[in-house]
Amino acid sequence: MKILVVDDEPAQRELVSGFLARHGFEVLSAGDGREALERFRAEPVDLILTDQKMPGFSGLQLLEAARAVTPEIAVIVMTAYGTIEHAVAAIKAGASDYLTKPLNLDELLHRIGQVRDRQRLVGENRELRAALQERHRVEGVIGESGRMQEALSLVRRVAASDATVLIRGESGTGKELIAKAIHYASRRAEGPLVRINCAALPEGLLESELFGHEKGAFTGAHAMRRGRFELAHGGSLFLDEIGDLPPHLQVKLLRVLQEREIERVGSSHPIQVDVRLLAATHCDLEALLKEGRFRDDLYYRLNVVTISVPPLRERREDIPLLLDHFLSRFARENGKTIRGLTREARETLLRYDYPGNVRELENVVERAVVLTRDEVIGLADLPLAVREPEPDTGEAAGLPAAVEGLERRMIREALARADGIQTRAAELLGISERVLRYKLRKYGLSGG
Ligand SMILES: Nc1ncnc2c1ncn2[C@@H]1O[C@H](COP(=O)(O)OP(=O)(O)OP(=O)(O)O)[C@@H](O)[C@H]1O
Ligand SMILES: [Mg+2]
Structure with missing residues (x-):
């Protein structure tokens, strides 16, 4: 001792x-x-x-x-x-x-x-207590709030079935993590989990990625290729950003869901696939339905079970848990000893709004762990946006406030780019160092 x-x-x-x-x-x-x-x-x-x-x-x-x-x-x-x-x-x-x-x-x-x-x-x-929690935990997903526990209880119940699951939530709330949790808690856990992002690929490519193609199906198709549906056989397919699936692929996807078989591009030979579909979106699908950009028949097919992942600002009690989880993870990954946060830093992190949800919190903590020279993370290790969220500088606030907001932002960015060296920041801004110092004082930014 x-x-x-x-x-x-x-x-x-x-x-x-x-x-x-x-x-x-x-x-x-x-x-x-x-x-x-x-x-x-x-x-x-x-x-x-x-x-x-x-x-x-x-x-x-x-x-x-x-x-x-x-x-x-x-x-x-x-x-x-x-x-x-x-x-x-x-x-x-x-x-x-x-x-x-x-x-x-x-x-x-x-x-x-x-x-x-x-x-x-x-x-x-x-x-x-940790052992007890372990038993009720869904792999890797942190969250003790009522809303998160509701979502996780649905994950556990639905995992056992083969039902299609639609996972909804804002960006960075953990939709992909939930999809993984479902797959690994299901009887398909030993099978593959294949992911495809419908928003990231151009339409033509997306089609052959999903369903594969035969040799010579189009120019450049030098050899036969299996699509993600085939690769996911015996496992699960995670269709990310399903709201961005183009209309004619929506038709094809609907067919797959009904028939449980696919056809490679350039072939009319059906192939049986045993795939469990997990889909995710941050889009307002109902609005897309109204605008005619998403088919209602597909919507009803997908919407068998919906899991809504709440944004972090609606489950603030999870912030301390996530904070500690990310702290120890990044300390380990960076080979650093981190013994905690100063009270100011902790309070600031607990107060912040996290428009980018869990991903933003994760990034803030990683940055702080990497930056800190201390074993205790302080206010200075947090990004300015977290330390002092942007005041309202929209048009309604008036021209002086808007100008001030712009000045603040540019000065911060210049300082960040100049590693805090004022001479260099002043150069970047095209003003003298004296004027920069004056503005730093005026805006109370000098504290670093
Ligand atoms: N409840 C949680 N517990 C632990 N880590 C989490 C949790 N939720 C999210 N994360 C982490 O936050 C990051 C973002 O999560 P994920 O990619 O699942 O979000 P997403 O909803 O799919 O985001 P996007 O809509 O932008 O694709 C990941 O690194 C993930 O591991
Ligand atoms: Mg995602």
Whole structure:
């Protein structure tokens, strides 16, 4: 067990440190609150044992700052005899325990033992809870919110069947992840999961990608090629962006769904396929129906089971879970030790609106993990757009506000491109460094 001992009186500090070291603890020490916080940021400990009254940075302030870094850190506060109100304040602020000075060293050992037992229990509980969650989890999909749990319960129920599933939701909400979850929870899990994006390919190519073609079916078709439907035989086909499927392919897809067979382009020989169809779209399909851009017969075929993935702003309680999930994933992938976020950074991330949904949160966290020079991610590691979302600078806000908005944006972009070097940013903007500095002050942007 590693203990950080904080006291501004050297004799007292050495007495306690020496005593604990002799009892087999690993001991770090600091002479004031600020130094203690530095040490704690640099090196995690199991317990902070701190004096309450120290010049400058009190034990209570240290407690608060340490909890911002590691919310579950155990802290024992030492208060002077007769200052019970300090002890009460410490416990209220989240201290694990308090001791009065002069210290009774046996009592100290006893209290440390209690902290250790409690930590062990908390650790075991956490493991139990994790094991329990594991059993109710759909592979890889994070979400404890009611709306997400509803979606996941549908995933589990529908996975067992061969029903066509239509997955709907805004961009970046996790539609593809849900499609994968369904496939791997289904009896087709051993079979292939083949994906095709209907919006990414030109019409002609899309057709032969889907259904394949015979040799000589069109110029450039030098050899026979199997389409994705054939490749997905025995598994699932994920048709992404189904709202962008061109009309004549909608007809062909409908036929496949009815007949369970395909014809390669340039052939009239039907081929049986055993494929489960999963489709996704961010489009308002009902609007497309009205405009005649999506066939209603296909719509009803696809719409057997619909899973709606809610946007992140409608399930904000999932943000902390996703945040921690991405933090540990990117820390691992980048070989970095990340011990958490500063309180400001965490609050900013919890407050932000995420128009790009989970993908945006994922990107923000990855960027921060890559950028940070610290083991703790701070406000400076977050993109400006997240730190201060764009104020309304539309026409309605008036010309001055719009000009200001444009200036802010251009200055930020220039600074980003110039790696924060003001001389270079001023050059990029075509203004003098003096004017740039003035504008940075004016817009409060200089904080980096
Ligand atoms: N609930 C979640 N748990 C963990 N990761 C998630 C979750 N939802 C989304 N992600 C991650 O966010 C990213 C975007 O998800 P995905 O590609 O599935 O979204 P999408 O809805 O298909 O987006 P688009 O409409 O833009 O194609 C992926 O990297 C995915 O792993
Ligand atoms: Mg997608």
